Amino acid sequence: MTGAAPEAGQGPRGRRPGPTETRAAILDAARALFGDKGYDGASVRAVARAAGVDPALVHHFYGGKQGLFVAAMRFPVDPAEVLARFATADRAAFPETMARTFLEFWDDPDRRAPILALFRSAMTNERAAAMMREFVTAALLERVAEGQGVPLERVQAAAAQLVGMAVLRYVLRVEPMASLGRDELVALLAPALRAHFG
Amino acid sequence: MTGAAPEAGQGPRGRRPGPTETRAAILDAARALFGDKGYDGASVRAVARAAGVDPALVHHFYGGKQGLFVAAMRFPVDPAEVLARFATADRAAFPETMARTFLEFWDDPDRRAPILALFRSAMTNERAAAMMREFVTAALLERVAEGQGVPLERVQAAAAQLVGMAVLRYVLRVEPMASLGRDELVALLAPALRAHFG
Incomplete structure (x- = not known):
């Protein structure tokens, strides 16, 4: 419920953590696409393609388009x-x-x-x-x-x-x-x- | 009800019209004082003093502080x-x-x-x-x-x-x-x- 990202250095979790660079690439691509196409016009698939990752990884990290938007735009209310x-x-x-x-x-x-x-x-x-x-x-x-x-x-x-x-x-x-x-x-x-x- | 200022060249009215320059001086002084002191802090008396006219003339032209504010700030709703x-x-x-x-x-x-x-x-x-x-x-x-x-x-x-x-x-x-x-x-x-x- 806090929306905080997992801290670096917390050690291994049950799920494989993505490298920091992959998250950063996804968030950069999301910011660019949301800014360019708006919320309705951007898709998880297009963000994944722009970041060079599998769409399943974006879903895994952010739960879907809504969570991706909150994280990428640092939207203050989830x-x-x-x-x-x-x-x-x-x-x-x-x-x-x-x-x-x-x-x-x-x-x-x-x-x-x-x-x-x-x-x-x-x-x-x-x-x-x-x-x-x-x-x-x-x-x-x-x-x-x-x-x-x-x-x-x-x-x-x-x-x-x-x-x-x-x-x-x-x-x-x-x-x-x-x-x-x-x-x-x-x-x-x-x-x-x-x-x-x- | 339209809030339009009287047009120049409409000829004499019942009340003595102030010269355009006097009105302009009053409105300039009002804009400066409202901008500087806010609405509550500015007074018709101070605007008149800054414009070098009698406060009664400001009342005559604009009906009081509220009308002066609407005219000076071109406030779109009276x-x-x-x-x-x-x-x-x-x-x-x-x-x-x-x-x-x-x-x-x-x-x-x-x-x-x-x-x-x-x-x-x-x-x-x-x-x-x-x-x-x-x-x-x-x-x-x-x-x-x-x-x-x-x-x-x-x-x-x-x-x-x-x-x-x-x-x-x-x-x-x-x-x-x-x-x-x-x-x-x-x-x-x-x-x-x-x-x-x-």
């Missing part, structure tokens, strides 16, 4: 981690879980700066916006829509409530929203999220 | 216009009016580009963020809170729903939200806004 939290949430308390999870990521000092940098880049750069749109839609929003049994635009409206809160709280820093405690904010936002998930 | 629409809205339909007004401004092709430019600048520049925060809070959010009789953080939460929608629809352009018609979007967002205004 959708697999978010979905794991959502999966264990009480269905009736899903709005509270969604708000709390979002706030915990933004309030984490190790993640705040990279999330903010990524968000600013998507706000001002069309290529970064397209990559964020494609990745977040495929890896998170469509899966929440499926899991909650609601149309995609309702999940987008709920995401918009949280994204707008982040703009006001963390970027524009309007008071009192910037200083509210996490529990107060969850209580403030959950009724609106509930209106979307109904 | 809060006086927004509040006038809100004032005539049926109280029960306030969430729908708020969503529709916000969408009409963003969907207006003459305003979209300047609103977007201003928003991007506030997202990436601390001084622009402070100016936007102070102006929008004083000129709009605090007045809506007063008018609706709700705490300021609830108005901020409603504003966050609309701002986040703008990020997803106009900046990241996620589908289907980017292509929904205005009526569909009002229907999608109003229940969440209603949750905030209670």
